[in-house]
Amino acid sequence: MAYKIKSAECTVCGACEAECPNIAISLKKGTYVIDPAKCTECQGHFDSPQCAAVCPADCCVPA
Amino acid sequence: MGNVVSLDSIFGLGQLAPPAVMPAAPETASGCSSSSCGSSDGPADMDPAVWEKVKNHPCYSEEAHHYFARMHVAVAPACNIQCNYCNRKYDCSNESRPGVVSEKLTPDQAIKKILAVAQEIPQLSVIGIAGPGDSLAAAGKNTFATFEMLQKKAPDLKLCLSTNGLALPDHVDTIAQYNIDHVTITINMVDPEVGAQIYPWIFYKHKRWTGLDAAKILHEQQMLGLEMLTSRGILVKVNSVMIPGVNDEHLLEVNKAVKSRGAFLHNIMPLISDPAHGTYFGLNGQRGPTAQELKVVQDACEGGAKLMRHCRQCRADAVGLLGEDRGEEFTADKIEAMGFVEYDDEARRTYREHVESERAGRNASKAAAQADVRESIGFTVDPILIAVATKGGERINEHFGHAKEFQIYEVGPNGAKFVGHRRVDQYCEGGSGDVDTLDGVLAAINDCTAVFVAKIGGCPSKSLADAGIEPVDRFAFDYIEESALAYFKDYAERLGQGVVQSRAGQDAVIRTGALTARRA
Numbered sequence: 001m002a003y004k005i006k007s008a009e010c011t012v013c014g015a016c017e018a019e020c021p022n023i024a025i026s027l028k029k030g031t032y033v034i035d036p037a038k039c040t041e042c043q044g045h046f047d048s049p050q051c052a053a054v055c056p057a058d059c060c061v062p063a
Numbered sequence: 064m065g066n067v068v069s070l071d072s073i074f075g076l077g078q079l080a081p082p083a084v085m086p087a088a089p090e091t092a093s094g095c096s097s098s099s100c101g102s103s104d105g106p107a108d109m110d111p112a113v114w115e116k117v118k119n120h121p122c123y124s125e126e127a128h129h130y131f132a133r134m135h136v137a138v139a140p141a142c143n144i145q146c147n148y149c150n151r152k153y154d155c156s157n158e159s160r161p162g163v164v165s166e167k168l169t170p171d172q173a174i175k176k177i178l179a180v181a182q183e184i185p186q187l188s189v190i191g192i193a194g195p196g197d198s199l200a201a202a203g204k205n206t207f208a209t210f211e212m213l214q215k216k217a218p219d220l221k222l223c224l225s226t227n228g229l230a231l232p233d234h235v236d237t238i239a240q241y242n243i244d245h246v247t248i249t250i251n252m253v254d255p256e257v258g259a260q261i262y263p264w265i266f267y268k269h270k271r272w273t274g275l276d277a278a279k280i281l282h283e284q285q286m287l288g289l290e291m292l293t294s295r296g297i298l299v300k301v302n303s304v305m306i307p308g309v310n311d312e313h314l315l316e317v318n319k320a321v322k323s324r325g326a327f328l329h330n331i332m333p334l335i336s337d338p339a340h341g342t343y344f345g346l347n348g349q350r351g352p353t354a355q356e357l358k359v360v361q362d363a364c365e366g367g368a369k370l371m372r373h374c375r376q377c378r379a380d381a382v383g384l385l386g387e388d389r390g391e392e393f394t395a396d397k398i399e400a401m402g403f404v405e406y407d408d409e410a411r412r413t414y415r416e417h418v419e420s421e422r423a424g425r426n427a428s429k430a431a432a433q434a435d436v437r438e439s440i441g442f443t444v445d446p447i448l449i450a451v452a453t454k455g456g457e458r459i460n461e462h463f464g465h466a467k468e469f470q471i472y473e474v475g476p477n478g479a480k481f482v483g484h485r486r487v488d489q490y491c492e493g494g495s496g497d498v499d500t501l502d503g504v505l506a507a508i509n510d511c512t513a514v515f516v517a518k519i520g521g522c523p524s525k526s527l528a529d530a531g532i533e534p535v536d537r538f539a540f541d542y543i544e545e546s547a548l549a550y551f552k553d554y555a556e557r558l559g560q561g562v563v564q565s566r567a568g569q570d571a572v573i574r575t576g577a578l579t580a581r582r583a
């Protein structure tokens with residue numbers, strides 16, 4: 001149960017990083033990545049995965 | 064490095080010559096009707112406290128635009144809404160032109176860049192954060208980190224920021240705390256029905272909202288944020304993007320709404336739409352306005368919140384004066400290579416003193432020129448548009464072939480006023496003129512009666528005359544407004560004799576390409 005970022009479409013804006021309640025998202029070698037071990041799909045925090053809701057490129061998707 | 068203030072960099076040669084001899088104002092001239100009368104302390108219709116804040120701010124005062132430079136640092140890449148005229152691969156199109164990409168900086172890199180630029184360009188007076196996303200998205204972390212450091216290192220620079228307004232109410236206290244005295248909000252509608260056609264979604268309170276709900280929340284947040292800022296005495300400029308068929312007439316409502324909430328300036332900018340930008344509007348064939356369509360809406364709003372027409376939709380990393388962009392000289396690589404940057408504000412202080420003395424007395428000479436026009440021709444002749452090639456300093460001091468933009472002045476019995484600018488490709492690049500470029504220039508200033516230049520070659524001069532636009536170099540290095548009035552008087556006389564034709568009804572093309580103007 002985790003989300004991932006389709007890096008080819010990511011604009012590297014960092015909006016997702018700021019919203020993640022689990023600090024699962026970080027910048028690695030110029031692109032943002034989700035650490036599947038930390039991602040809970042936002043369950044227990046919010047109704048919907050925050051990264052997907054904020055992403056302007058709609059590139060945060062279920063892994 | 065030695066930092067002598069190089070005034071040549073903005074004034075042409077001969078800039079110290081006095082302006083063309085102006086007749087003294089006749090005693091009978093009854094008061095003044097233009098907004099720029101009164102003393103050199105500032106326009107008569109402006110609160111002195113406000114004038115003090117804006118007089119050196121190029122984005123807020125048309126006049127300051129001729130003397131002072133602004134700089135944007137691109138530290139805020141995230142955004143919290145989607146606009147139909149924006150493709151997030153590029154910079155925020157609320158402030159910037161669509162389709163441009165700024166170099167993203169960390170707050171530390173931004174500070175270094177600002178200090179380096181401040182040493183190099185004494186005209187620098189304002190640092191802004193306008194993206195490349197929304198400066199207050201992602202809790203505004205980078206934006207405020209940058210301002211906090213800057214306030215300590217260079218307290219003489221003014222700070223401003225731009226936002227779509229969604230997160231604004233949450234940050235008004237922080238904005239006040241960092242002494243940010245100017246904020247720009249992009250407001251395209253005050254009716255959610257209109258908004259729903261512009262904004263497909265917003266991200267608010269941990270949720271993505273769409274349709275009318277999204278537009279309604281955005282609208283309420285924008286109005287609340289605007290009221291909170293103005294009640295704290297922070298100057299607010301409102302930007303609106305004019306989208307023909309969507310919000311063109313609606314902008315009058317926007318103008319009233321923002322004026323009643325205390326907005327200081329309203330800037331109506333054209334939608335710039337091109338399929339190549341990959342935006343929703345671009346791909347769906349939504350067009351931008353023509354120059355005259357834009358002017359009609361701007362004129363209709365004139366009685367409301369004071370209108371600003373000189374915005375150039377600069378890049379989120381723009382550096383420079385007027386339309387110039389020296390961003391390329393200060394890329395992150397070059398800044399890194401500079402090592403430690405020293406900071407002292409001596410050069411900027413000297414420069415500001417020079418400008419104070421240059422500006423003093425201008426208002427009187429403008430009023431005198433206007434009175435002369437009125438006395439000799441009254442109100443019988445309609446105002447005309449004049450395109451001006453200038454490098455700043457309020458003078459006609461640029462060669463036709465070197466101009467990357469023309470400033471448009473409307474001149475008539477009510478005086479000369481700046482009404483906009485038109486970006487063009489430089490006609491003369493490396494010495495030889497290019498016919499296609501000349502056609503582009505003609506299209507951009509087609510609604511003008513004359514073009515004022517410091518110098519012009521025989522060939523473009525003939526093409527202009529053939530197109531019915533008079534090339535004028537006899538006012539070279541003089542002040543723009545006084546020269547425009549002198550020209551208008553002469554034009555009115557020639558019109559009376561039937562020697563010249565009116566160009567009423569002509570339109571011009573707003574250039575759609577990204578701003579790529581670089582210093583030659």
Ligand code: SF4
Binds near residue numbers: 019021038049060
């Ligand atoms: S789904 Fe939620 S927890 Fe997972 S990465 Fe996205 S924001 Fe973080």
Ligand code: SF4
Binds near residue numbers: 011017059
């Ligand atoms: S919000 Fe989307 S586009 Fe922005 S960094 Fe995250 S994944 Fe990339």
Ligand code: SF4
Binds near residue numbers: 143146148155
């Ligand atoms: S606010 Fe600016 S960055 Fe955000 S979607 Fe609109 S134009 Fe793009």
